Amino acid sequence: MGASTLLKRVLTASILIPSVIAAVLFLPTSYLALCFALIALLAGWEWATLSGFLNNFSRVLFILVLAAVLWASYLLLDHPWFTDWLFYLSAVWWFVIAYILTRYTKIELAKPGPDMMRAVMGLIVLVPLWVALVVLHRSGDDGPFIVLFLMVLIWVADSGAYFAGSRWGSRKLAPVISPGKSWEGVYGAVAGAFICGLLLAWYRSDDPGTLWLVPVCVVTVLISVVGDLFESLLKRRMAMKDSGSLLPGHGGVLDRIDSLTAAAPVFVVGLQVTSGL
DSSP, X not given: OOHHHHHHHHHHHHHHHHHHHHHHHHSOHXXXXXXXXXXXXXXXXXXXXXXXXXXXXXXXXXXHHHHHHHHHHHXXXXXXXXXXXXXXXXXXXXXXXXXXXXXXXXXXXXXXSOOHHHHHHHHHHHHHHHHHHHHHHTSSTTHHHHHHHHHHHHHHHHHHHHHHHXXXXXXXXXXXXXXXXXXXXXXXXXXXXXXXXHHHHHHTTTSTTGGGHHHHHHHHHHHHHHHHHHHHHHHHHTTOSSSOSSBTTTBOHHHHHHHHHHHXXXXXXHHHHHHOO
């Protein structure tokens, strides 16, 4: 990584991280939902490109569909049957994706032109993420803290994976999809998740199922790796290095939230099963 790229990464992070923390902790849920929706739409614009929508008209059309689904989801947030089914189906989706990724031995470039299946996948990936963050944020007095904890959990796991992979990485995790990732990096991410889980268990020591919070955090981080690999697969099929260039030094919005797309709904399911959220 060149010095200029590193400087861009640091400057972008120094703006984004405090902004995200402040928004999560101090904005009312309705305003935060709007901010998260904007992020989802920006990610959707990049997903449209990954889906082969290479002109602005088709991308705008995809964004309008995504916005309509987000709005419909917002209207249904007070109906547990909707959110519960959405989270459980999303969790199943990501575990199925994990299995599919283990079967990849060769990546072929995507055929030219729009791919409606990939576009639908974008809705499956982005909508549950947005709903999960909003539901967590409004889940109680500590809702904003739990949202921030989830983000920190992913940040810590990413950092643990990077340092462990850089120091000890030798066994490739998914050489066809993402040659830079190693099993040692996964172990570093799990170690970070274990520590974060212990801190969350201590914080919520009065809740039922407290001891289950550690494995919930570990599973959440493991499935976040799947979200990262899935986006990497789509980018490789489109011969793209980054999903976009909106964030200097970091690539696109999808590149920053790919782990969270898988982690958020699984984390919510884990909290529902172990402590009733």
